[in-house]
Amino acid sequence: MMKQLPLDRLPELFRKISEKKTVIAPIQSAGQVNFGVWTEDSILRLDALKTVKSAKGAFFPQVEDIVRFRMEGKKIDIHPADVLTEEFVIFGVRGCDARSFELLDRVFLSDPVDPFYAARRQHGTVVTLACNEPEETCFCTNFGIDAADPAGDVTCWIAGDVIYFRANTEKGIAFTADLESAENESPVEELKKNITEILKKLPFGALNLTGFDGDHLMERFNDPRWSELARGCLGCGTCTFVCPTCQCYDVRDFDTGSDIQRYRCWDSCMFSDFTLMAHGTNRPTQTERFRQRFMHKLVYFPSNNEGLYSCVGCGRCLEKCPQSIHIINVIKALGVNKDA
Amino acid sequence: MQEMIINRLRELLADGEYAGVIGWAQGETPFDRTPNLFNAEGLDQLRYDSFCGSNLSKYLVQQASKTEKKIIALLKPCDCYSFNQLCTEHRIDRNKVYVIGVGCKGKIDVEKIRKAGIKGITGITEDGDLLKIETMYGEKEISRKDVLLEKCLACKGKEHKCADEVLGESEETCSGDKYAAVRRLEAMTAEERFEFWRGELSKCIRCNACRNVCPACSCIKCVFDNPNSGVQNKAAADDFEESLFHIIRAYHVAGRCTDCGECSRVCPQGIPLHLLNRRIIQDVNELYGDYQAGESIGQRHPLTDFTLEDEEPSVIDTRGGGK
Numbered sequence: 107m108m109k110q111l112p113l114d115r116l117p118e119l120f121r122k123i124s125e126k127k128t129v130i131a132p133i134q135s136a137g138q139v140n141f142g143v144w145t146e147d148s149i150l151r152l153d154a155l156k157t158v159k160s161a162k163g164a165f166f167p168q169v170e171d172i173v174r175f176r177m178e179g180k181k182i183d184i185h186p187a188d189v190l191t192e193e194f195v196i197f198g199v200r201g202c203d204a205r206s207f208e209l210l211d212r213v214f215l216s217d218p219v220d221p222f223y224a225a226r227r228q229h230g231t232v233v234t235l236a237c238n239e240p241e242e243t244c245f246c247t248n249f250g251i252d253a254a255d256p257a258g259d260v261t262c263w264i265a266g267d268v269i270y271f272r273a274n275t276e277k278g279i280a281f282t283a284d285l286e287s288a289e290n291e292s293p294v295e296e297l298k299k300n301i302t303e304i305l306k307k308l309p310f311g312a313l314n315l316t317g318f319d320g321d322h323l324m325e326r327f328n329d330p331r332w333s334e335l336a337r338g339c340l341g342c343g344t345c346t347f348v349c350p351t352c353q354c355y356d357v358r359d360f361d362t363g364s365d366i367q368r369y370r371c372w373d374s375c376m377f378s379d380f381t382l383m384a385h386g387t388n389r390p391t392q393t394e395r396f397r398q399r400f401m402h403k404l405v406y407f408p409s410n411n412e413g414l415y416s417c418v419g420c421g422r423c424l425e426k427c428p429q430s431i432h433i434i435n436v437i438k439a440l441g442v443n444k445d446a
Numbered sequence: 447m448q449e450m451i452i453n454r455l456r457e458l459l460a461d462g463e464y465a466g467v468i469g470w471a472q473g474e475t476p477f478d479r480t481p482n483l484f485n486a487e488g489l490d491q492l493r494y495d496s497f498c499g500s501n502l503s504k505y506l507v508q509q510a511s512k513t514e515k516k517i518i519a520l521l522k523p524c525d526c527y528s529f530n531q532l533c534t535e536h537r538i539d540r541n542k543v544y545v546i547g548v549g550c551k552g553k554i555d556v557e558k559i560r561k562a563g564i565k566g567i568t569g570i571t572e573d574g575d576l577l578k579i580e581t582m583y584g585e586k587e588i589s590r591k592d593v594l595l596e597k598c599l600a601c602k603g604k605e606h607k608c609a610d611e612v613l614g615e616s617e618e619t620c621s622g623d624k625y626a627a628v629r630r631l632e633a634m635t636a637e638e639r640f641e642f643w644r645g646e647l648s649k650c651i652r653c654n655a656c657r658n659v660c661p662a663c664s665c666i667k668c669v670f671d672n673p674n675s676g677v678q679n680k681a682a683a684d685d686f687e688e689s690l691f692h693i694i695r696a697y698h699v700a701g702r703c704t705d706c707g708e709c710s711r712v713c714p715q716g717i718p719l720h721l722l723n724r725r726i727i728q729d730v731n732e733l734y735g736d737y738q739a740g741e742s743i744g745q746r747h748p749l750t751d752f753t754l755e756d757e758e759p760s761v762i763d764t765r766g767g768g769k
Contacts (some may be wrong), residue, residue, distance in 0.1 A: 169681045241565070342658045343653040343655075344655045358679070371680050379673060379678070425560075428712035
């Protein structure tokens with residue numbers, strides 16, 4: 107049974123939730139839309155299809171403190187950072203980003219479990235939103251994601267000036283408990299049908315991913331075309347930092363003068379000091395770094411995770427790469443059993 | 447113009463005198479243009495049109511030093527300034543590059559088309575100033591001049607300052623006073639200005655796209671990437687550090703920044719980084735006389751060239767700095 111709310115009463119709902127829980131939503135700030143903490147003054151932008159950064163930051167923030175050390179004489183005090191204990195709601199997550207949480211779970215919730223991530227997953231309620239107007243850069247359809255009916259604890263649809271809610275989990279039932287029941291679910295059915303039709307028109311909606319798997323690892327790895335593909339790459343971290351599934355991080359120490367703050371921050375395989383070791387780096391040029399990123403997403407990850415690709419087709423890299431080099435270039439250039 | 451360029455390149459590449467040509471390749475979307483190196487066989491993938499906004503001059507630092515033979519570069523009028531500056535700094539050997547100046551009438555910013563609310567773009571065709579945009583939601587139209595790259599609104603003119611030959615016509619696309627935005631910021635109170643920059647710079651994700659694309663940022667290893675520098679960082683502890691990174695970078699390129707605008711073009715968060723540089727350029731012009739970095743090869747910039755007429759440091763008090 108669906109619930110409903112007039113769209114203009116959404117701030118009222120947010121106000122009520124935020125009495126007890128933090129509400130994170132797509133917020134416009136200095137001209138850009140990113141997920142941020144909702145307050146009365148926030149500019150809510152549920153119409154924005156793609157936030158610049160993905161929603162993963164709600165569970166895996168760009169920077170977070172892990173532990174603090176303080177030396178007193180020969181004694182070292184160790185203060186681990188607190189894990190999250192407050193409940194929060196992340197609202198307006200699209201189907202692609204919702205899938206990315208499942209992919210991140212496979213990394214952070216497998217042994218050894220990451221306590222910071224696990225706590226956020228435990229205390230977070232994910233409210234997703236169907237994509238009324240998918241864009242040409244979207245290609246979620248390749249990964250079994252339905253933008254018309256996304257996953258999450260609650261799924262929402264905005265049809266006209268009404269927002270509809272469907273609870274999918276226990277958390278979702280709690281979230282929608284006080285909302286009034288939908289009189290008529292047909293606008294949602296209509297909308298879903300519409301979206302499904304639009305999704306068929308996506309220019310990159312049906313890519314051929316044949317040959318991107320563990321069985322073809324060495325063929326993909328040794329393909330001579332990597333250097334051609336990577337030639338224009340600037341080696342910036344834009345693709346990795348806007349990506350919902352990139353999960354690499356670095357651990358660094360900051361000397362505050364009185365103690366040492368150990369924190370972790372997103373890292374990028376595009377950077378020259380990525381996984382730098384005492385002997386130097388095993389990826390000396392941008393070609394190897396570039397190859398690493400796509401091999402991870404399209405070959406290593408699926409071969410370790412029952413064929414699941416580490417890409418959700420959100421298309422942020424298509425929009426944001428300064429030189430327009432992205433995963434579509436790689437799939438089209440290297441795929442389709444070209445060596446068979 | 448594209449056909450003319452490709453035909454000329456076929457002639458030039460025919461006898462093996464050149465190692466190849468740095469130009470823009472057709473990407474996967476109708477408007478993706480990716481810098482690449484072409485040989486004669488690959489020329490059918492070369493594109494030159496309204497989407498070739500990126501500045502190719504910095505690629506020559508690597509490419510021109512790799513090969514014994516000369517390399518051909520396609521440069522727009524504004525790219526020539528960066529090229530000259532890199533030659534001045536001995537990062538590019540001028541004798542190793544054959545520069546073809548390509549005509550430019552301003553380049554299109556697809557992001558601006560999206561910001562105007564046009565979604566699902568599957569094709570863009572030009573009809574004079576009118577852009578006809580095919581989308582998944584029907585055909586739309588928008589005026590070309592409304593969606594030019596920000597850098598084109600500060601166009602430095604149609605002359606190629608370093609070309610060995612020029613192909614195609616250019617048009618100046620400057621829209622009035624390029625210092626207007628700087629002056630708007632100047633007119634703010636210190637608090638307002640601080641709020642403006644804090645809002646903008648706190649969006650920074652430290653992807654380093656601005657630094658990596660910047661032709662003035664040509665250090666082989668940036669201090670922020672060097673584990674031995676003590677200041678290496680990937681993400682900052684707070685937005686103060688983010689601000690510091692950008693302000694340090696602006697000072698580092700002071701006097702050498704040609705105002706090519708690539709920093710703002712590539713920023714995924716739309717931070718108007720070029721305004722930091724333009725503010726410094728404005729100061730240099732006011733204090734030392736009009737100066738354009740990259741105007742020619744070998745020129746000394748005012749911050750490294752002492753003359754008795756130079757302003758004294760105390761000018762900061764009389765100009766009301768710090769207030």
